[in-house]
Amino acid sequence: MKVAARREATPGNTASGPHRHAGAVAAAHLARSSRAARFAHRARRALVALATLGAASLACAANTEELTGTLKKIHDDGVVTLGVREASIPFSYFDGKQTVGYSQTIALQIVDEIRKTLGMPQLRVHEVTVTSSNRTPMLLNNQIDLECGSTTHTVERENAVAFSNSFFQYAVRMIVRKSSGISDFTDLAGKTVVTTASTSDERLLRRLNADRHLNLRITAARDHAEAFAALKEDRAVAFVMDEPIVYGFKSTDPRPGDFVVTGTPLGYEVYACMFRKGDEPLRKLVNGVIARGQISGDAERLYKQWFTQPIPPHGINLNFPLSEQNRALFAHPNDRALD
Structure with a gap:
C-alpha cells in the first residue's frame, strides 16, 4: 500500500x-x-x-633576437644618432634653431621608417655635428649611426664604408669673385685655391693640378664655411666645391652679385647616405625610403622646396632648377658611384 x-x-x-x-x-x-x-x-x-x-x-622577442648591426644597436640604445652638418646649405645646415635641409629631411624620413620597423614610436634622435674630415672615423667608431648630409659616394670610400642609393647628382665647379676675370680652371695657374679638406673635390683638384702642371697653391679648409670665408677675405681666388654647395653660399651671401659660379666641371658625382659596411638590413631600409620617394615624385617635390623656393632662415631662393641628371636618377634609383 x-x-x-x-x-x-x-x-x-x-x-x-x-x-x-x-x-x-x-x-x-x-x-x-x-x-x-x-x-x-x-x-x-x-x-x-x-x-x-x-x-x-615570443614573436617580439624573436624579432629582437633577429636584429643585427645598426638596427640592433639603435633598438638596444633607444636612440638613433645622426651625423649632421653645420653649413652644407641647402642639404644639412643649422638655421639658428635646428638642423634643416634637403638631405636632413631624407634622414628624418629614414628615422621614421626605423621607428616603424622596430615598433618604437618614441625612438629618440640624437644629432652629432660632423665635418668632412671626421665623419668617417665617427661612423666607424660607432659615434654616429647614419650620415645623410653632403657626402660623396666614391669607389675609394667603399673600402671603408657603405653607401645608400644616391639622392643627388651634381658637377664639381668653383665660385670666384666676378671681378677676378677667372672663368675656367686653367685661369687658376700659379694662384691660391681653397677647397674643403678630405673631400672628393680636394682629390680632383690635386689631380688637375698634377695633370696640367698648374702650380696651384691648394689650401684645404676645415669645412665649407671656412673655405668660403677664405674666398671672401681674398686669401684664395677660388673655392672649388660641389656646384650646389657653392650656389648655396652665393645665394645666402649679403652681396651675392659679387660672386659667380664658373668652370668646366671637373667631374660629376653623387651624394648618398653613409653607414657601416656589411649592414644589409639597414641598407635595405634606407634604400627603400630613398627609392620610394624618388619613384613616387616626393623627391622632386622635396627638391623644389629646397632649391627653387625660399629657404630658412632668411628666405633666400637658390634658383637651382632640377637637372636632367637628377631627373634621370629619380626615375631609376641606384647606388652606383660615378668616379
Missing part, C-alpha cells in the same frame, strides 16, 4: 516536500553548472588572451 501510494503521488504531486527538495537540488545543480560553464568560458578566453599575448611576446 505504501508503495502504491508513492507510485500515485510521483506523477501528480511534485510540490510535495520530498519532491520540492529534489527540485531545489536539481536547480542548485543547474545553477552551479551554469556558473561553472561561465567560469570555464571566461577561463578559456583568458587563456586564449594569454596565449595570444605570449605568442606576440
Whole structure:
C-alpha cells in the first residue's frame, strides 16, 4: 500500500516536500553548472588572451633576437644618432634653431621608417655635428649611426664604408669673385685655391693640378664655411666645391652679385647616405625610403622646396632648377658611384 501510494503521488504531486527538495537540488545543480560553464568560458578566453599575448611576446622577442648591426644597436640604445652638418646649405645646415635641409629631411624620413620597423614610436634622435674630415672615423667608431648630409659616394670610400642609393647628382665647379676675370680652371695657374679638406673635390683638384702642371697653391679648409670665408677675405681666388654647395653660399651671401659660379666641371658625382659596411638590413631600409620617394615624385617635390623656393632662415631662393641628371636618377634609383 505504501508503495502504491508513492507510485500515485510521483506523477501528480511534485510540490510535495520530498519532491520540492529534489527540485531545489536539481536547480542548485543547474545553477552551479551554469556558473561553472561561465567560469570555464571566461577561463578559456583568458587563456586564449594569454596565449595570444605570449605568442606576440615570443614573436617580439624573436624579432629582437633577429636584429643585427645598426638596427640592433639603435633598438638596444633607444636612440638613433645622426651625423649632421653645420653649413652644407641647402642639404644639412643649422638655421639658428635646428638642423634643416634637403638631405636632413631624407634622414628624418629614414628615422621614421626605423621607428616603424622596430615598433618604437618614441625612438629618440640624437644629432652629432660632423665635418668632412671626421665623419668617417665617427661612423666607424660607432659615434654616429647614419650620415645623410653632403657626402660623396666614391669607389675609394667603399673600402671603408657603405653607401645608400644616391639622392643627388651634381658637377664639381668653383665660385670666384666676378671681378677676378677667372672663368675656367686653367685661369687658376700659379694662384691660391681653397677647397674643403678630405673631400672628393680636394682629390680632383690635386689631380688637375698634377695633370696640367698648374702650380696651384691648394689650401684645404676645415669645412665649407671656412673655405668660403677664405674666398671672401681674398686669401684664395677660388673655392672649388660641389656646384650646389657653392650656389648655396652665393645665394645666402649679403652681396651675392659679387660672386659667380664658373668652370668646366671637373667631374660629376653623387651624394648618398653613409653607414657601416656589411649592414644589409639597414641598407635595405634606407634604400627603400630613398627609392620610394624618388619613384613616387616626393623627391622632386622635396627638391623644389629646397632649391627653387625660399629657404630658412632668411628666405633666400637658390634658383637651382632640377637637372636632367637628377631627373634621370629619380626615375631609376641606384647606388652606383660615378668616379
